Amino acid sequence: MRRREHESLTAGPVCPSTRSPRYTCRKLECVFSLGHPSIARLLTIKLGSGHAACIRFNRSGDLLASGRLDGTIVIFDIETNGVARKLRGHTRQDWKCVLWDLQDGSRLRTIRFTAPVFIAELHPNTHLKFVAALFDDQPILVDATEELVVKRNFQSAPKRSQLDMDEATEKILAQDAKQTTTVTTFSPSGDYIIAGTNKGWLNIIETASCQTMFSTHMAGGVITLLRFAPGGRQIVVNSSDRIIRTVHFPDLTGKNVDFGNFRLENDHKYQDIVNRLLWNHVAFSATAEYLVASIHMNHHVYVWETAHNSLNTILEGPTEELSAVEWHPYKPFLAAVGIDSGEVHLWSVIAPQKWSALAPDFAEVEENEEYIEREDEFDVVASEELTKRILRQEDEDIDVLTIDPVKGYGDHQEGGFKMPVLLHQDDEDSEDEIEAIGAGQYRRKSPGRGRDRNTANEATHQNGRR
Template identity: 30%
Template sequence: MNVPIIDPLQGDFPEVIEEYLQHGNMKCIAFNRRGTLLAAGCADGSCVIWDFETRGIAKELRDKDCVAPITSVCWSKYGHYILASATDKSLTLWDVRNGEKIARITLQQTTMHARLHPGSCTPSLCLACPLSSAPILVDLNTGSSTVLPVSVTDAGAGAVSHARNKFADGSPPFTPTAATFNKYGDLIYVGNSKGEILVLDSQTVQVRAVVSVSGASVIKNIAFSRNGKNLLTNSNDRVIRVYDNLLPLKGAAKFLEAMSGEVGELEGIEKLKVVGAKCLQLFREFSDSITKIHWKATCFSGDGEWVVGASGNKGEHKIYIWDRAGRLVKILEGPKEALTDLSWHPVRPLVASVSISGWVYIWAKDYTENWSAFAPDFKELEENEEYVEREDEFDLMPEVEKAKEVDVNEDDEVDIMSAEKDSAFSDSDASQEELCFLPAVPSPDVPEPQDKYLGSSSKLGDSAQSVSPLSVEAGQNDQAMNLASSPMEVVGNSSADNAGTGSLKRKRKPSAKGLELQAEKGRKPSGKSSKAKNKPDSSGSLFEDGATDEYP
């Protein structure tokens, strides 16, 4: 993208539906780290990987043991693995390059969201958020699982059971609990039903801090921005909240442990809340103050400059986009279908949304041409105008001064090997190979059925061209009628027949030159014996050499 020539008043966010992707009934989507591949989980238990540059299917991952709908898909950091959760309570880890199943684990409840550990190249840990229980930390190699605490009172025990009565905001007790890793995976952020964010150490699974969310309602979604500097929460009070991350990106767990040691005069919940105030700070709240709609899915833009919320109302496909200042800059209205999932492209102003019908819509920016960005003196016209030239516009003017030569040192070496690092991927490990593209496997074209009358018409044309009407002589009428395969080939009939048939061609009268050539041919000696002159043909009639009925 050419950032310097973009009109700043237009905004760098999507505006219209560019195209849509269709393959089966897709339920959830996720971009890889570079945005070159898009993974989609389908209702039949398969995962489809789209090449986002060509909009073609690069690979399809299908497990014969899983035919249940996919609830979430997650990429590993360098794109070599995909974790898929399904409604049959299973977690499946796939090798993307080979299309092989590495591990499959069945839990006790259906997982709504699953996330791979972002800190390792070959992840073995994942975070699963079941439908009606606390989040679980799962080891994909051994199959062991650890239930995470969701409240401070249960932090020591490490296990949680929801209360059977309703929560303060009236939501039922089986509301799922949201959880996510931080940027490097050393901390886990859990949003519970009391409107609290618990910060856990991923190694010891101990609560290190507690952050109280205003509204005290159930936290449905929680996610970090790509740069790890902001945290987003979606609560049942229909408000999206964005927090600033006050902890360092690397070594956050050790820094948090040292901070807990400094607060020595407090104990218990009060100590955890004091530490939590130094972890997250509320930045801004986003909501629709008019309709007060629920948000089905929320996310950050790739650069963290925009906050996105998808409407949870039935029968509408609306996406709200706010800037960091809290202004609503765009409402994207799609088809009259409910929205199930949403994902922003990592580096481009593109949004992919999934409708309840199973289609993926690609929202892109509608760019307008701005030629004044290239030439400031260029004037754009709304309509055609008559141009009146100046009096001296086309006069020959002498050169005022020649263009100055640019001083270039040709001895300087130009570095064409090293490339500048993209700020969006500054944490990439140069020693780790990243999977960005997959070889496309072309599917054979289905042959179209041919017309059944095509063969008979071609045969008719061939047979009609094999015998010319002018080549059938009058004396050979009987033989020609037997050999001809079409009435068009029979020409040696009477003049009345020729006049009655408009499609038949009339025989031309030979010219004077033709008569002379024929007469000369009749005077030439035959070269054969006289016995061969009167020779019956196959039809029984007698002809002399060179004699016909037409030209005696």
């Protein structure tokens, strides 16, 4: 059963290792052609709906979901930049995951855990299975197909060979037992779970049996992010050792995978050699030709070419540090979250106007030219001929119900889910009454603050009308 797009999974708590910024949305378009290094910036619009803690595009890229600090999930429509849906299922770090049905905004399942949730991700083929990494606890594979939810734990300790087990000391075995999983994701086929631990180990777990099939020491610190490339043959690993690694991933779709000869090889490593700063977030481009990352204590967004391991461009957006950064699944379109202001900045390619697309004989000119018309170019057509044309057009059947896919946007739209629009959307945002008073410090605005000014303005306006 293939996962339906109208299901989404939300987790209550925010990862304790990440900062909790205040979020609104702003569109900051940056012209960066994928094959051209020139950059131009244009601030166009600001969207606001509470204080989000994370962002993520859906599969088709027409929706952008942001999770607010008060537990509300706000879904933005990328085409209109408006709020398409609000999902209210969390109130705080309530240690639970909620499976939502975006068709009507209802809750399909609510699963509670015994610890905060680092991250949770849906199975790629069935929407009623997901894996969750818990804080200071073993990760869990959840099957919510039936009303009685089935939870299956799997180990965070790495799998060692018999030779390593014979040579391992009690100290090493004790350290393995204390390892915790900090991030999890499914393989593209969903047959395996890829998990990263707080000791830098990468484990491959079989989904059917929850048994660890392969382990390798990947990083020298906590693994904070795992993300597959769209093709599924590359995975990016971000860790606290200040190095981003892209790893070539073998094919795991076969039934008889030989894990005895299984190897994971690093393709490239990306790091800030000068300042040695941490990378906040990493994402692949739509074609996996580029890798984008945000950096700690910096407002730049770095874009590398994965084929040449070279820095392609640096996007300079707002004057604040950026945390989460996501790339649109089908377009050269970026979304990054500012930590201080909590705004979501969007970069996109602004296509130049091509007048030749209106008519083949259109041509661009550098300066005005005097046009010499043909003899019969602007002749008035007889009214009888116009009447015949109108009558012929009236007999044609016009289809106003079929929605044709956008040309050049991809075949992923055919038969895809389209979230219905709710006309009576609740626009009340209680978190909009919170203001920043310092670095990482917030307070709720006074109830009477701003009302006196509004009252005075209203009275002045009424006196002026009199």
